[in-house]
Each structure stands twice: as C-alpha cells, then as structure tokens.
Amino acid sequence: MSYQLELFGEECIEKPIINVSSIPQRSPFRYPGGKTWLIPTVRQWLKQDNKTVNELIEPFVGGGIVSLTAAFEDMADHITMVEKDEEIAAVWEVILNGKNKWLADKINSFDLTTDNVITELNKPDKQIHDIAFCTILRNRIYHGGILAKGSGMIKNGENGRGIASRWYPKTLHDRITSIAYVKEKLHFITGDAFEIMEQNINNESAYFFIDPPYTVAGKRLYTYSEIEHERLFALTAKLKGRFMLTYDNTAEIRQLADRYNLPYRTIPMKTTHHLEKTEIIISDNFTWWRSNLNN
Numbered sequence: 697m698s699y700q701l702e703l704f705g706e707e708c709i710e711k712p713i714i715n716v717s718s719i720p721q722r723s724p725f726r727y728p729g730g731k732t733w734l735i736p737t738v739r740q741w742l743k744q745d746n747k748t749v750n751e752l753i754e755p756f757v758g759g760g761i762v763s764l765t766a767a768f769e770d771m772a773d774h775i776t777m778v779e780k781d782e783e784i785a786a787v788w789e790v791i792l793n794g795k796n797k798w799l800a801d802k803i804n805s806f807d808l809t810t811d812n813v814i815t816e817l818n819k820p821d822k823q824i825h826d827i828a829f830c831t832i833l834r835n836r837i838y839h840g841g842i843l844a845k846g847s848g849m850i851k852n853g854e855n856g857r858g859i860a861s862r863w864y865p866k867t868l869h870d871r872i873t874s875i876a877y878v879k880e881k882l883h884f885i886t887g888d889a890f891e892i893m894e895q896n897i898n899n900e901s902a903y904f905f906i907d908p909p910y911t912v913a914g915k916r917l918y919t920y921s922e923i924e925h926e927r928l929f930a931l932t933a934k935l936k937g938r939f940m941l942t943y944d945n946t947a948e949i950r951q952l953a954d955r956y957n958l959p960y961r962t963i964p965m966k967t968t969h970h971l972e973k974t975e976i977i978i979s980d981n982f983t984w985w986r987s988n989l990n991n
Contacts, residue, residue, distance in 0.1 A: 722768060724787065724871050725759035725835055726862055731907055731942065732761050733965045737977065741940050742771045742903060744984035750901040754778065755889030760788065762905045767878040772903070777884045778892045783831040785886040790828040791875055792884045802829050804869040808860055813837065836862045889923075893931050902937035910944045925949075929956045932978070941978040953978055961985060 719735045742749055752772040754763045757779045766772040779785045790799050817830055837859040896902055908923055932941050933956040943949045953960045962974040
C-alpha cells in the first residue's frame with residue numbers, strides 16, 4: 697500500500713492511498729471523478745457523532761457511491777440524492793422510482809455489438825427508461841465513462857475487447873436489482889444542487905456530502921461542468937449541519953477555503969491512470985479526521 701506524508705504544524709501524519717478494489721462496488725456507473733477511493737474517509741466522517749445520521753444530502757450525486765454506501769451500511773436513515781444532468785438523473789429515476797427490473801434485465805440480455813449500440817442510441821422518441829439504458833450503455837462503452845459531448849466509443853480497450861472492455865451485464869444487473877433492497881432510504885430529486893442546499897441551510901441534523909465538478913477537468917468530463925464555485929463556498933459556510941466538501945487541490949480552491957474560513961486537509965489518491973495526486977477535503981470540523989488513519 698502506498699503512503700503519503702502530510703505536515704500539519706509540527707506534526708507529520710502518514711496516510712494510506714486507498715486501494716479501491718477493497719471497497720464494495722455499489723454504483724452502476726463507471727463515473728469519472730467518482731469517490732469510491734474516499735469511502736473509508738466518508739465512513740469515519742458519517743460516524744463522528746457515534747450514531748446513525750438522520751439525513752444525508754448529496755447535492756451533486758453523480759455515480760452515487762457515497763449515498764449507496766450509506767444506505768447499504770445503515771449509516772443514514774434518510775438519504776437525498778440530487779442530480780441536474782438529465783441523462784444521469786434518468787438512471788436514478790428509473791432505478792429508484794421506475795422500471796428497475798426492466799433496466800436490469802435489458803442490460804443483462806443486450807447483445808453488445810457496434811451495430812446494436814448505434815441502433816439503440818439512435819432510437820427516436822425515447823422514454824425515460826430508454827434514456828436510462830442508453831446512459832448506462834454510453835457510460836460503459838465510451839472512453840473513461842465520459843458522457844460529455846466529444847466523447848466516443850472505446851476502440852481497442854482491455855486485451856483488445858473494444859466496447860466490451862467495461863461491459864459487465866451480470867454485474868450491472870445485480871447492482872441495479874440490489875439497490876431495490878435499500879431504496880426506501882433513498883429519495884432522488886432531479887434538480888439544482890444550490891436550491892436543495894439553500895432549502896436545507898438551517899437543517900442542523902443533516903450531513904452534506906458535496907462533490908462538485910472539478911475546476912480543472914470538469915469541462916472535459918461533465919455535461920454540466922460550469923458552476924459558481926465561490927457561491928458554493930459561500931453557501932457551504934452558512935450550513936448549520938455537518939458537511940464534507942471535496943475538490944481538486946488547486947491554489948484557487950485553497951484561497952476560497954481561506955476566504956470563507958473553512959478548514960481543509962489534503963488526502964492522497966490515485967487517478968484512473970495510476971498517477972498519485974492529492975485532493976482537498978473541506979469540513980465544518982476535523983475532530984473525526986485522525987481516526988481515519990486507523991481505518
């Protein structure tokens with residue numbers, strides 16, 4: 697396991713880089729910028745008050761690994777998932793509120809050929825369940841799982857398997873159907889992160905996991921990549937509940953954290969290309985942070 701040293705005052709702390717293969721994979725998405733690697737830290741954050749969280753709110757839900765983990769591991773009684781991107785939202789709407797079994801069965805029985813993919817993606821007058829299937833399809837056969845404009849199908853892939861490289865129909869079927877066992881805890885909203893945060897600004901019992909688009913790579917990765925980062929910092933600083941805000945480690949983000957008096961730490965991770973880098977964790981407090989080292 698790799699380690700990275702961080703310096704806080706005169707104290708040197710050794711922190712592991714998490715091996716994501718050790719984390720249960722709950723999400724049907726192969727999500728760029730996903731937070732599977734952060735789950736051990738999220739667990740410690742959610743357990744800081746030594747009781748089950750009353751409400752977890754994830755305003756930029758994306759692939760949803762944090763919300764799903766909290767639901768499956770009984771770390772929160774009620775979980776609100778919010779996503780603005782219509783295609784990603786369609787997946788969550790269908791899984792949680794619609795044709796969950798249809799989607800799982802469609803994935804499991806789909807004959808993955810280039811011709812069939814093109815036919816499916818070009819179907820006119822798609823219903824929401826059709827959009828959900830096409831979103832999962834593109835997420836799994838496009839480079840890096842990227843759904844933003846400009847992305848395209850994998851050509852060679854792993855071991856020359858091309859578009860089948862990341863297409864695991866039985867696994868996806870099982871992940872989607874298993875979510876049915878915890879969906880009573882999950883409430884999905886197709887909407888704007890800022891609006892949901894503002895509506896809950898005085899909710900003292902809420903925990904907010906806030907994972908906005910990256911400032912550097914967001915435009916390449918996401919359809920809705922442009923957000924008002926300073927507005928997000930200003931809003932986060934006003935939250936009465938607990939919060940964890942994650943960002944790429946840049947001078948701009950560190951300056952915003954300082955401007956709004958938000959404490960932060962850096963945490964090591966590996967990119968999909970196995971490059972080691974750090975990200976920033978911003979929180980209302982870090983009394984829980986040290987216990988993370990023993991997880």
